[in-house]
Amino acid sequence: MAAVDLATHPGHLARRLQQAHYLLWNTMVSEETTSPQFAVMNALVAEPGLDQRTVGERVGLDRSTIAEVISRLSRRELLHKVRDPQDGRRSLLRLTDEGLRVHRKLTVRTARMNQVFLAPLSPEEQTVFFDLIRRVADAAEDLRNPAEPLVAQQT
Amino acid sequence: MAAVDLATHPGHLARRLQQAHYLLWNTMVSEETTSPQFAVMNALVAEPGLDQRTVGERVGLDRSTIAEVISRLSRRELLHKVRDPQDGRRSLLRLTDEGLRVHRKLTVRTARMNQVFLAPLSPEEQTVFFDLIRRVADAAEDLRNPAEPLVAQQT
DNA sequence: TGCAATTAATCAGCGCACTGAGTATTTCAG
DNA sequence: CTGAAATACTCAGTGCGCTGATTAATTGCA
Numbered sequence: 001m002a003a004v005d006l007a008t009h010p011g012h013l014a015r016r017l018q019q020a021h022y023l024l025w026n027t028m029v030s031e032e033t034t035s036p037q038f039a040v041m042n043a044l045v046a047e048p049g050l051d052q053r054t055v056g057e058r059v060g061l062d063r064s065t066i067a068e069v070i071s072r073l074s075r076r077e078l079l080h081k082v083r084d085p086q087d088g089r090r091s092l093l094r095l096t097d098e099g100l101r102v103h104r105k106l107t108v109r110t111a112r113m114n115q116v117f118l119a120p121l122s123p124e125e126q127t128v129f130f131d132l133i134r135r136v137a138d139a140a141e142d143l144r145n146p147a148e149p150l151v152a153q154q155t
Numbered sequence: 156m157a158a159v160d161l162a163t164h165p166g167h168l169a170r171r172l173q174q175a176h177y178l179l180w181n182t183m184v185s186e187e188t189t190s191p192q193f194a195v196m197n198a199l200v201a202e203p204g205l206d207q208r209t210v211g212e213r214v215g216l217d218r219s220t221i222a223e224v225i226s227r228l229s230r231r232e233l234l235h236k237v238r239d240p241q242d243g244r245r246s247l248l249r250l251t252d253e254g255l256r257v258h259r260k261l262t263v264r265t266a267r268m269n270q271v272f273l274a275p276l277s278p279e280e281q282t283v284f285f286d287l288i289r290r291v292a293d294a295a296e297d298l299r300n301p302a303e304p305l306v307a308q309q310t
Numbered sequence: 311t312g313c314a315a316t317t318a319a320t321c322a323g324c325g326c327a328c329t330g331a332g333t334a335t336t337t338c339a340g
Numbered sequence: 341c342t343g344a345a346a347t348a349c350t351c352a353g354t355g356c357g358c359t360g361a362t363t364a365a366t367t368g369c370a
Binding site: 192 | 326328329334336
């Protein structure tokens, strides 16, 4: 009788929310290209020529995961990976024409999917939804990265 | 220049929220036992002797995933799996004493973690947070399972 | 210059999550 | 009572997500 109600556990709700989104993405957006893959492509549309690590930072994926996502996109010829001549450690990433085409197509479908996903909420509630989730996620990330220098300084 | 702002994509926010939770769980609750594993154990505390499929339904895991989670808990001797003598297809699940002990310990830590996780929100906001996420997740799940019979009936 | 620290990427290993196919058992219609 | 349908579980395959260890290149200090 010491069981807990999972409906009051934010972590459990977060997982269910993500699963629900995953399924909707699969049916309404694409079966080949996943949501994280789209996020990576989107980052490269915004800033072509980024290196792997920075892309990971932009979309919130760690070094290992970003490497795998990129290798899949690269295998499908949606992006090119070129060694940085200035810094031999880096790989610079850039979408191919096909990658740009796919990104454009998925952008439209994603917008449609977001509407369906958020349909249960009124416009005001949608705003609150974004705000609350973002604040919780940001705060949790700050717990790990004790960034926040109070003044600009050289470490 | 056709790039999109991921901060307005609920799927992307859901993923970030879940990752943030995962990290906090790891540091504040347990490195050995994951959040889905705890959810399974919790379901078995509430209803000992459930079969695998039903547990999966309770915690929101599909047949394959639940099988793996259970096999790990079983390997660690946190639960027992017994063939149902009444129905040879089913495996009935029950926590061991050690499983009960672990569940008790993690219940306390999970409560603490939830407080930290939700700390950025006021109590009223926390209520709204739960409500909004639950409504979106429920609606998306209903899109897949067109359940909802209007009257009680024997199919 | 010359070697130590830092940095970008890779690799191995674990765990969650889904689909589609296959096996064993039970149920149910004829 | 028998064979088809349904059900519970397993297995193979793919992809996300993390940590810890390793490799290669660059930077920076003495």
